[in-house]
Amino acid sequence: MTDRADAEGRLRARLAEVEERLAAQRRAVDGIVESARDSNADDEHDPEGATLAWERQQAAALAAEAERERDQLLAALDRVAAGTYGVCEVCGRPIPAARLEARPAATRCVEHAR
Ligand SMILES: [Zn+2]
Numbered sequence: 001m002t003d004r005a006d007a008e009g010r011l012r013a014r015l016a017e018v019e020e021r022l023a024a025q026r027r028a029v030d031g032i033v034e035s036a037r038d039s040n041a042d043d044e045h046d047p048e049g050a051t052l053a054w055e056r057q058q059a060a061a062l063a064a065e066a067e068r069e070r071d072q073l074l075a076a077l078d079r080v081a082a083g084t085y086g087v088c089e090v091c092g093r094p095i096p097a098a099r100l101e102a103r104p105a106a107t108r109c110v111e112h113a114r
């Protein structure tokens with residue numbers, strides 16, 4: 001069984017990492033928007049503008065991914081507080097500790113993971 005304090009500590013450490021990544025990605029998106037404005041690029045005809053648009057899209061996708069991960073970690077911390085952390089939401093059995101170590105925000109056991 002995973003100790004509750006261990007689980008919370010691991011989730012908070014992961015959350016700090018994700019928030020850092022999220023902030024960095026948001027800065028990257030802003031930076032690309034800035035340079036696109038400075039270069040006065042035309043997305044359709046200027047190859048540089050098209051590259052910037054693509055880079056902005058990638059950075060925005062990574063930011064969205066970090067945001068989703070942050071939300072999952074916050075939900076997991078709620079489950080720790082509620083005492084339901086580490087229990088599969090499908091079968092109600094404990095999620096193995098090794099799986100929780102690899103994926104602290106997991107809500108399902110290996111068998112019921114999609
Ligand atoms: Zn299950």
